[in-house]
Every structure is written in structure tokens, then in C-alpha cells.
Amino acid sequence: MEWSIQEIARRAGTTSRTLRHYGELGLLEPSRVGSNGYRYYDQDALVRLQRILLLRELGLPLPAIAEVLEGQRDTAAALRTHLALLEQERVRIGRQIASVRTTLHKTEEGEELMAEEVLDGFDHTQYEREVTERWGREAYEKGDRWWRSLSARQKREFQEQQVAIAQDFAQALKDGKAAGSDEVQAITRRQYEWLSITVTPTRSYFTGLGEMYVADPRFTVNYDRHGEGTAAFVRDAMKVYGERHLTDG
Numbered sequence: 001m002e003w004s005i006q007e008i009a010r011r012a013g014t015t016s017r018t019l020r021h022y023g024e025l026g027l028l029e030p031s032r033v034g035s036n037g038y039r040y041y042d043q044d045a046l047v048r049l050q051r052i053l054l055l056r057e058l059g060l061p062l063p064a065i066a067e068v069l070e071g072q073r074d075t076a077a078a079l080r081t082h083l084a085l086l087e088q089e090r091v092r093i094g095r096q097i098a099s100v101r102t103t104l105h106k107t108e109e110g111e112e113l114m115a116e117e118v119l120d121g122f123d124h125t126q127y128e129r130e131v132t133e134r135w136g137r138e139a140y141e142k143g144d145r146w147w148r149s150l151s152a153r154q155k156r157e158f159q160e161q162q163v164a165i166a167q168d169f170a171q172a173l174k175d176g177k178a179a180g181s182d183e184v185q186a187i188t189r190r191q192y193e194w195l196s197i198t199v200t201p202t203r204s205y206f207t208g209l210g211e212m213y214v215a216d217p218r219f220t221v222n223y224d225r226h227g228e229g230t231a232a233f234v235r236d237a238m239k240v241y242g243e244r245h246l247t248d249g
Contacts, residue, residue: 001042002031002040002042003040004041005019008046008049012049019049023039025062027048027066027069028052030045031044031045051075051078052065052069055068058221060225067225068221068224071230074228077228081221146198161194165187165194166222166234167226168187168190169187169191169226169233169234170223170227171227172187173227173229173233179233179236179239187237188234188237188238188241191237202246202247203242203246203247206238206242206246207238207242207243209238210236210237210242213231213234214232219231
């Protein structure tokens with residue numbers, strides 16, 4: 001089964017021009033081009049477009065989406081990650097809906113409002129709860145103050161540094177390097193130094209963060225977009241580094 005570019009654009013809520021742009025970037029090639037010059041897309045292309053749209057909703061720019069699609073060749077595994085992210089978002093939106101309903105009801109009835117009810121589901125600091133529960137409120141507030149103190153350029157440079165580290169991890173994995181090898185542990189030291197800008201990581205903090213990279217799809221996608229399995233590889237490397245160099249003292 002296949003669909004014309006006009007059909008796909010209409011159903012996706014986008015334009016034929018956008019789909020042609022995706023094709024020019026190598027993101028979404030048509031399955032065939034008719035004698036009339038029209039582009040047609042089969043089921044595989046349809047699934048690929050779904051992945052592109054999902055990644056766009058996560059806020060990834062097109063170059064980053066290209067990296068994700070190149071790195072995640074296992075479509076089923078990629079869709080499972082997307083599904084987990086969507087389910088988390090559904091829970092958050094469900095909390096928002098319930099919050100607004102409660103606010104509306106209490107406003108109409110003249111009842112007293114509770115802040116935790118009104119603001120439930122509107123967290124602008126999406127990792128605040130995880131960080132606070134794992135490492136304490138002070139750790140979160142210190143990191144939050146540091147991040148807010150940076151200029152836009154400093155924030156971008158900090159993020160670019162992390163991307164470079166993640167790419168080096170992904171390349172080491174592709175090259176068949178072991179997590180405990182000297183080459184990979186040198187990259188892991190850069191990861192440690194990158195984290196040390198905001199906190200002095202203990203062994204449990206460092207290895208626990210590595211576990212979070214795999215357990216939480218929001219983290220996993222940031223690593224696995226450079227290559228399938230990168231997040232797990234980073235976790236293993238961080239565990240080795242923690243055992244060799246760090247303490248909880």
C-alpha cells in the first residue's frame with residue numbers, strides 16, 4: 001500500500017513542501033516517483049515519517065533527527081522508546097487536565113484552592129523530583145542556580161560539550177571498545193569532569209546517574225540518538241570508572 005505526497009501531508013497536518021524538504025535532507029525518501037513527477041510513500045516511509053514527527057515534538061532539530069534515524073536502525077526498539085516517552089507525557093497531561101477541572105469546579109463553587117492542586121502537572125523543571133529524591137534538595141537547587149546564571153552562549157557550549165562526549169562514546173561502541181578499556185575510560189573521565197562543573201560526584205551519584213540514563217527514556221534518547229545501545233554503554237563505563245576512582249566518603 002502507498003500514499004501520494006498530498007495524502008501524507010494532509011493526514012500528517014503538514015505540507016508537501018515540508019515532505020520534499022525532508023527528502024532533500026535525506027530524512028524521508030519517497031518509495032517511488034511516478035511518471036508525472038509525484039512522490040509516493042509506502043508503509044516503511046510512513047513509519048519513518050511518524051518517527052520524524054515524534055522527534056520533532058521532542059524539540060530535536062532536523063540535523064539531530066538525522067543522527068537519531070541513522071543511529072537507531074532497529075525501528076521496533078526506537079518505537080518502544082517513543083512509546084515510553086509518549087506514555088509519560090500522557091500521564092503529565094492527565095494531571096494537567098485533572099488540575100484544571102479541579103480549579104474550574106472550585107472556582108465555580110467558591111471553594112478554597114490548594115496550590116498543589118492548581119499547579120499539578122505544570123512542572124517546568126522536569127527533572128527536579130528525580131534529582132531531589134535521589135540526591136537531596138540542595139543538589140537540585142545548586143545545579144538550578146548555576147544553570148540560570150549562565151548566558152545563552154555558555155548554555156549552548158555546555159550542551160555542545162556533552163554532545164561531543166556522547167558522540168565519542170557512540171563511536172567507541174561502534175569500534176568494539178570495551179567499557180573498561182583505557183580509551184573508553186578516558187572519555188568517561190571527560191563525562192566526570194563535565195558533571196563536576198556543578199557537583200562533585202560520589203561513586204553512588206556517578207553510577208546512579210549512569211543507571212538513570214538507561215532507566216529513563218528521556219535520558220536514553222539523548223544518548224541513543226548517536227547509536228543504538230550508547231546509553232547502556234555509557235552506564236557500564238560510568239560504573240567501571242566509579243568503582244576504580246570514586247568513593248562515597
